[in-house]
Every structure is written in structure tokens, then in C-alpha cells.
Amino acid sequence: GSSYLRRANTEHLKEIFIQYASAEKGGEKFMTANDFVCKFLNMHTEPNANLDSIKLLGGILDTSKDGLISFAEFSAFEGLLCVPDALYRTAFQLFDTHGTGFVTFDEFCEVIKHTVLHKKVPFDFDSGFVKMYFGRNKQRAVTYHEFSQFLHDFHEEHAIQAFQVHNKDGTGFITALDFADIMLSTKAHLLTTNVQDNLVGAAMGKQVSYPFFMAFNSLLTNMELIKRIYLNATQGSRSQEVTKEEFLHSSQMMSQITPLEVEILYHLTELISQSGGRIIYSDLEALTPEQYMKVITRKLTDFKAVESPDKRSALTSVLENGYRFILGAIAGAVGATTVYPIDLVKTRLQNQRTGSYIGELMYRNTFDCFKKVVRHEGMTGLYRGLVPQLVGVAPEKAIKLTVNDLMRDKLRDKKGQIAFNCEVLSGALAGASQVVFTNPLEIVKIRLQVAGELARGENVGAMSVVRELGFLGLYKGARACFLRDIPFSAIYFPVYAHSKSMLADENGYNAPITLLIAGAIGGIPAASLTTPADVIKTRLQVAARAGQTSYSGVLDAAQKIFKEEGFKAFWKGAPARVLRSSPQFGVTLLTYEVLQRLFYVDFAGNRPSGSEAQMPMTAADRKSTNPDHVGGYKVAGPMFRGIESKFGLFLPRF
Numbered sequence: 001g002s003s004y005l006r007r008a009n010t011e012h013l014k015e016i017f018i019q020y021a022s023a024e025k026g027g028e029k030f031m032t033a034n035d036f037v038c039k040f041l042n043m044h045t046e047p048n049a050n051l052d053s054i055k056l057l058g059g060i061l062d063t064s065k066d067g068l069i070s071f072a073e074f075s076a077f078e079g080l081l082c083v084p085d086a087l088y089r090t091a092f093q094l095f096d097t098h099g100t101g102f103v104t105f106d107e108f109c110e111v112i113k114h115t116v117l118h119k120k121v122p123f124d125f126d127s128g129f130v131k132m133y134f135g136r137n138k139q140r141a142v143t144y145h146e147f148s149q150f151l152h153d154f155h156e157e158h159a160i161q162a163f164q165v166h167n168k169d170g171t172g173f174i175t176a177l178d179f180a181d182i183m184l185s186t187k188a189h190l191l192t193t194n195v196q197d198n199l200v201g202a203a204m205g206k207q208v209s210y211p212f213f214m215a216f217n218s219l220l221t222n223m224e225l226i227k228r229i230y231l232n233a234t235q236g237s238r239s240q241e242v243t244k245e246e247f248l249h250s251s252q253m254m255s256q257i258t259p260l261e262v263e264i265l266y267h268l269t270e271l272i273s274q275s276g277g278r279i280i281y282s283d284l285e286a287l288t289p290e291q292y293m294k295v296i297t298r299k300l301t302d303f304k305a306v307e308s309p310d311k312r313s314a315l316t317s318v319l320e321n322g323y324r325f326i327l328g329a330i331a332g333a334v335g336a337t338t339v340y341p342i343d344l345v346k347t348r349l350q351n352q353r354t355g356s357y358i359g360e361l362m363y364r365n366t367f368d369c370f371k372k373v374v375r376h377e378g379m380t381g382l383y384r385g386l387v388p389q390l391v392g393v394a395p396e397k398a399i400k401l402t403v404n405d406l407m408r409d410k411l412r413d414k415k416g417q418i419a420f421n422c423e424v425l426s427g428a429l430a431g432a433s434q435v436v437f438t439n440p441l442e443i444v445k446i447r448l449q450v451a452g453e454l455a456r457g458e459n460v461g462a463m464s465v466v467r468e469l470g471f472l473g474l475y476k477g478a479r480a481c482f483l484r485d486i487p488f489s490a491i492y493f494p495v496y497a498h499s500k501s502m503l504a505d506e507n508g509y510n511a512p513i514t515l516l517i518a519g520a521i522g523g524i525p526a527a528s529l530t531t532p533a534d535v536i537k538t539r540l541q542v543a544a545r546a547g548q549t550s551y552s553g554v555l556d557a558a559q560k561i562f563k564e565e566g567f568k569a570f571w572k573g574a575p576a577r578v579l580r581s582s583p584q585f586g587v588t589l590l591t592y593e594v595l596q597r598l599f600y601v602d603f604a605g606n607r608p609s610g611s612e613a614q615m616p617m618t619a620a621d622r623k624s625t626n627p628d629h630v631g632g633y634k635v636a637g638p639m640f641r642g643i644e645s646k647f648g649l650f651l652p653r654f
Contacts, residue, residue, distance in 0.1 A: 005082040008631025013078060016628045017071050030068035033058020040628070041637055044653060052114060053651040056097075057640065060090060063099040081632025087642050088148045094643065095147065102141035105134040116650040120185045121162045129157040155648055156217070159186045163213055172210045176203035179213065189648045190220045190289045198271045202264065215260040222256060223288040226265065229257060230284060237501050238508050239417050239609075241278035273415065280415060281508075299600045306604045320603040324402045327595040332397025333390050335588030339580045340389065341382035345369045346576035347446055350538045366576045385448030388462040392441025396434050401592055404430035404493050409606050416606065423494040431489030432482065439481045440474035446538060479554045480537035488530045496522035496589060500610055510610030515593050519586030527581035532570035534577060535561070 020040045021029040031040070037054045038045050044054050061069045061077045080089055095103045095111050109125055112118050124130075133150050134140050142150060159182060166178040174182075180199035183191060191199075202216065219226070233250035234240040242250075244266050251257045269275045269283040306316050336343075348369050352362060363369035373381045407426035412418045418426075447465045466474065499518035504510050510518070536557045549564060551557035561569050593608050629636065644650045 005632050005634060007082055008078055008633070010075065012630060013075055014071060016630065017074050019628070021071075023068055025068065028070070030070055031061075031074060032068065033062070036061060036069055036074075040633075041640070042626070043637065043640065046653065048654050050652045050654055053653065056094060056111065056114065056651060059097055060093045063093070065097070065099045078632040081635055081639060085148075086632070086635070087639055087646065088151070089144070090639050091151060091643050091647060091649070092144050092147050094649075100141070102143060103147050104141050105130070105138040108134070108142075111649075114651060116652055117158065117186060117648060119652075121158065121165070121182070123158055124161050127157065127161065129153070151647055155186065159213075159217060162186055163210060167210075173207040174213070175207055176200045179203055179208040182213075183216075186648070187217060187220065189645050190217075192287060192289065194272045194286045195220070195268065198268065201271045202268055204267060211260060212264070215258060216264055218258075219261045219264055220287070220289065222261075223284065225256065227281070227284050227288070230279070230281060236504070238281035238504075239501065241280055241417075243278055247279070275415075280417060282415060300598045302600050302602075304602045306602070309604045312604050316603055317605075320601075320605055321402050321406055323601055323603070324405055324596075325398045327599070328398035328401035328592055329394035330595060331401070331588045331592035332393045334591045335397065335584045335586075336389055336393040337386070338587045339584040340386050341370070342576055342580035343389075343584075344373065344382055344384065346573040346580055347538060348373070349576055350535050350573040351446075352572070366573075366579075385445045385462070388444045388448065389441065392437055392445075396437035396441060397588060399437060400430045400434040400489060401588075403433045404489070405606075412606065420494060423497060424490045427493035428486050428490040430493065431485040431487070434489075435478060435481045435485055438485060439476075439478045442481065442537070443469065443474060443476060476540060480533055480540055480557075483554065484530045484533035484537055487533070488526045491529060492522045492526035492585065495525060496585075497609070504610045508610055510593075512590060512594055514610075515590045516586045519589035520582045522589075523582030523585040524578055526585075527578045528574055531572075531574040531577050532558075535570050535572055 017031065018029050020035050021031045022035050023030040023032050033055050037043050037057045038049070043057075044050070058069065059065070061073050063073055063076070064070070080086060080093075083089065092103065095107050097107045097110055098104075105125075112123055112125075117123075131138065133142060133146070162182040162185065163174060166174040166182065177200065183199055184196065195202075203212075229247065229251045230242060231238075232253070233242050233246050244262060247265075248259060248262055251262060265287075266275070266277065266279065268287060269279050270277070272286055273283055275283055305319060306312055345366055349363060349366065363372065370382075377384070404426050407429050408418055408423070411422035411426060444462055444465045448462060469476070496518050499521045500510055500514065503514035503518055536554055539557050539561065540551055540554070549560055551560060558570075593611060596608060597611055
């Protein structure tokens with residue numbers, strides 16, 4: 001929606017004005033520049049504050065230029081702060097010191113001569129640039145819209161003049177130290193800390209030419225465009241490495257970026273992050289001038305467990321994994337409950353045998369099985385065995401999610417990226433670790449799920465199954481469980497991570513629906529490709545009835561199933577398995593990541609990608625908390641500071 005501010009109530013604004021107005025003339029209250037800048041905005045409050053700076057800032061409101069601010073002027077400026085181009089209009093009124101609605105050459109000189117920048121690097125007011133805007137005789141007055149372009153071009157001109165001053169011999173070259181000095185003086189508002197620390201190194205150990213100087217400035221000015229070129233090259237991925245050649249190819253569609261700028265870009269990233277000739281999105285963020293960002297992700301908690309990554313301890317890591325384990329347990333329980341009826345149908349179908357069992361098939365297909373369970377056992381029959389499932393699935397999913405996150409953290413490179421083979425390894429280890437919980441859970445669940453098929457309708461309970469099997473019996477079919485769970489997780493987690501990346505928006509954020517979709521996508525290949533192992537595991541874990549084939553192990557089961565029922569038997573229940581696993585893991589991962597967003601704890605480690613929604617913060621988002629700053633005045637402070645940070649027009653404070 002629109003971020004424009006609503007005007008303040010006139011009567012309320014009048015009350016606030018009178019509260020701060022210290023001057024009186026003809027029975028009417030007025031504000032002084034000091035009242036407005038120091039008392040109302042709480043700026044330049046130091047005892048030795050520069051009075052000329054305060055006067056210039058107060059003059060923005062004082063359109064009558066009588067040294068006082070009337071309520072009409074105070075109210076008019078409040079309205080100006082509510083318009084979309086308030087920053088440029090505020091800057092225009094700063095220069096319009098005579099209140100004529102135009103900016104003359106003399107007014108321009110008056111303000112510029114007072115800035116910190118001019119005192120460091122004197123500006124040539126007799127340059128051709130100035131004459132192009134104000135005329136050869138400097139008598140032309142500039143309108144607001146012309147001034148907005150003038151202000152944009154002024155900094156480029158000032159930097160060029162600084163280069164010319166240091167280019168004393170006229171060769172078109174300056175030293176690396178002079179280059180650093182110019183950038184720190186004229187372009188400090190465009191320099192991140194990383195860039196500032198590498199200005200001399202950016203010169204590549206030699207003198208800086210004028211083309212290099214211009215390209216360097218252009219690069220910093222166009223960093224948002226550079227990001228778009230990168231995203232175009234990676235088709236939206238923020239973790240894919242891009243070579244210089246690939247970046248150049250992508251930049252051909254945007255002719256504003258030159259090969260020299262690309263050369264500088266790759267050299268800078270090499271200096272800052274030792275990128276090895278390849279860049280990722282985070283490298284570009286390290287070069288981008290500061291953007292105020294607002295976090296729009298809702299948080300119910302926001303705790304900071306440790307101040308910075310270098311202060312992480314072994315205890316911090318334990319606490320972080322404990323936090324993940326708890327959230328993973330909750331997420332696993334939610335996911336399992338959601339799809340349990342599908343899981344029951346899948347188990348009944350997989351246990352149904354042909355060739356060795358006397359009598360016709362009980363279920364013709366997935367829908368037929370579902371219908372008969374409801375008819376003969378009621379809706380509660382679809383949830384037979386749910387309680388032991390929840391008891392086991394909580395630690396099972398928790399350990400799987402925790403181990404996967406832990407291994408991904410350990411296997412990341414210095415840029416925080418993880419190679420595909422490391423993603424597969426992390427998933428495989430997560431799958432192996434869960435079997436300690438999975439096997440006992442699965443065997444009890446399966447025996448309860450097939451118990452409803454018996455005509456005698458015995459009431460079989462979880463504890464009776466556990467007593468019948470014993471401790472070692474709970475791990476019957478464990479090899480088949482390993483055979484299923486290791487490849488399942490090795491497939492699932494990398495597919496999920498890459499699906500998330502592809503579904504993220506242009507700011508890298510994953511909305512909850514994209515988490516659900518990514519989780520469901522990951523479940524399709526993982527569940528379908530591991531169905532044969534799941535069929536073998538089910539046959540091993542279900543007690544054979546009279547007339548049914550029994551199996552002594554994984555290999556024996558595979559051979560007998562193939563011999564008696566054919567290759568198709570290995571894919572029994574595959575649709576039901578996909579229908580269960582795909583939404584289950586979608587719901588589980590959605591719940592897991594949303595819980596981490598809602599109950600946020602900062603362990604100074606790695607957060608799930610796409611978990612924080614950010615967008616550029618407008619002045620309207622940096623509103624003042626002062627209750628007297630109403631309407632447009634909520635952004636007066638940020639607007640005045642924006643004149644410095646965006647245009648580099650720093651006024652001396654002392």
C-alpha cells in the first residue's frame with residue numbers, strides 16, 4: 001500500500017506549535033530557527049552548535065525570510081513532508097534562501113560554501129558546469145524540477161573537479177592515495193566500510209586513470225542495477241556463483257554497465273572476500289551503499305542469545321540445536337497428524353499380497369481402501385495407531401531436521417554457501433540418524449494399522465505390540481529402514497532447498513505458501529524413488545498370517561516379492577506414499593520454518609534462507625517516536641538527515 005503520510009489535524013498542530021514557539025510579534029506566536037531545529041526536532045543540541053547551520057535549516061520553513069516561523073509556514077512544511085518527493089523539495093527550499101520559488105547562483109553559492117564538503121574540496125563556481133545551469137553571466141534562476149537534476153549532477157562535477165586538482169601534470173592520472181582522498185571527501189555517502197578499507201587496493205597498485213575514476217563512481221551509483229544483472233544471470237538464485245564472463249554476457253542487455261565497471265567489480269570483490277573470480281549476491285551487498293531496510297516478518301519473540309558470531313561458544317551451539325529440536329518435534333507432530341489417514345491407506349495397500357494369500361484382494365485401489373476403512377471402522381479407523389505415531393514422530397522429525405541443519409552449518413564455506421554434494425551428505429546423515437526412532441515407531445504403527453483388517457476385530461494396543469516384539473524386535477527391518485530413509489533425506493533436503501530458492505521473491509524472501517510448495521515438491525521424487533525400500537520394510541515388519549509368505553531379511557524379501565508378485569509389486573502404494581509424504585513434509589517444513597520466524601532467537605549462526613522479509617525503508621517507515629511529531633513531522637528528522645546521506649550536503653555541527 002501507499003506509504004504517504006496523512007496530514008496532521010490543524011487544531012492539534014496549532015497546540016504543538018504554540019508549545020514550542022518562544023517568540024511573539026504583534027500578539028502572534030512565532031518559532032525561531034532554534035525553537036524548530038534544536039527544541040522541536042532535537043537536532044544540533046550541542047552547546048557549541050553551529051548557529052549558521054541552524055539558521056539555514058530553519059530557513060527551509062521560513063519562506064517569508066523574516067527570521068521567524070509562523071504557524072502558516074509551520075503547517076505548510078508539514079504538508080510538504082507528506083508528498084512523494086519531499087526529500088528533493090526540502091533540499092530545494094534549503095537553497096531557496098530568498099523564498100522566491102527559484103534558486104539563483106548566489107543562493108547556490110551561499111549554501112555550498114557552508115557545507116563540510118566545500119571546506120574539504122573547494123568547488124569551482126566559475127566552471128562550465130555552473131554556467132550551463134545558471135547561464136554564462138550566472139543570472140539565470142533554476143526552477144524546482146531543474147534543480148533536482150542539478151543536485152544529482154553536482155556531485156559528479158565536484159568529484160571531477162577534485163580529480164582535476166590532483167591531476168597537476170595533466171596526464172589524466174592521479175595517485176592511489178589521491179584517489180582514496182577524493183572518494184572519502186566527495187563520495188563518502190556511497191562508500192561502505194568494506195569499500196573504504198580497500199580504496200587504495202582497488203587502484204590495483206598503480207596510478208588511477210580518469211576512465212577508471214569515472215567507472216568506479218558509476219559502479220557505486222548503480223549497485224542496484226548490478227544486482228539485477230546478477231539475478232538475471234542466475235535466473236533469480238542468490239547463491240549461484242557467477243564468473244566475470246557470465247556477468248558480462250548478462251550485462252549486455254543493460255548497456256549502462258561497461259566492461260571496465262565489471263572489471264572493477266570483480267577486483268573489489270576479490271579484495272574484500274577473496275571470491276576466486278566468482279561472485280554471489282552477498283558480495284554485491286557488501287559493496288552497496290547503505291539502504292535502510294524494514295523487516296516486515298512478524299515475530300512473537302525476539303531474543304538475542306549471543307552478541308556476535310565470534311562470541312559463540314559450545315554451549316551456544318548446544319542451545320541452538322536444542323531450540324531446533326523442540327521446534328522440529330512440534331512441526332513433525334503437526335505434519336504427521338495432517339496426513340495420517342493417507343499413511344494408513346498406504347500401509348494397508350503395501351501389505352496386501354497376491355500369489356500367496358488365499359482369497360480375493362481386499363482393496364482394489366487407494367480410493368477403494370479409503371472407502372472401506374471408513375465404512376467398516378468409522379472415521380476413527382483412519383487414525384488407528386496415531387498416538388504411538390505422534391510419540392515417535394516428534395523426536396524422529398526433530399532429530400532429522402536438527403541433524404540436517406547442523407551438518408549444513410558445518411559444511412558451509414566461508415561465504416555461507418554449501419555445495420550440492422554437501423547438501424546430499426547432510427540429508428543422508430539426517431536420514432541415518434532418524435532410524436533409531438523411526439524403526440520402533442514404524443513397526444508398532446504398521447501392526448496397529450493392519451490390525452483393523454482382521455475379521456475378529458481384536459482390540460490391539462501399542463503396548464501389547466511392544467511386549468510381543470521385545471526390544472530387539474522393535475528394530476526388525478532396520479536395514480530396510482536405512483535403505484529407505486538415507487536416500488529419502490539425501491534427495492528431499494537438497495530438492496527442498498533449491499525449490500525454496502527458485503520460489504523466493506526478488507528480495508530473496510519465501511512467503512509461507514512457497515515453503516509449503518517447496519516442501520511438497522521435495523517429497524515427490526524422495527517418496528516415489530524410495531518406494532521399493534518402503535515396500536520391503538513394510539513386509540519385514542508386518543507379522544505374516546497363515547498362508548502368507550514370510551521373509552528372513554532385506555535380500556530374501558526382495559527376491560521373493562519379485563518372484564511371486566513381479567516388479568510392479570515394489571511400487572505398491574507409491575501414489576499413496578507420494579500423497580502422504582509430499583504434503584506431510586510440506587506441512588512439516590512450513591511449520592518448522594514459520595515457528596523459527598515467530599519464536600525468533602538469534603544465536604549468531606545461520607538462519608533458514610528466505611526467512612526474513614525486508615524491503616527498502618522509506619522515510620515514512622523511519623517515523624519519529626516523539627508524540628509531538630504528528631503528520632508529516634513524523635519524518636522531518638529522517639528527511640533532514642537524508643539531505644546529508646543522499647546528497648552529501650553535510651552542514652557543520654560546530
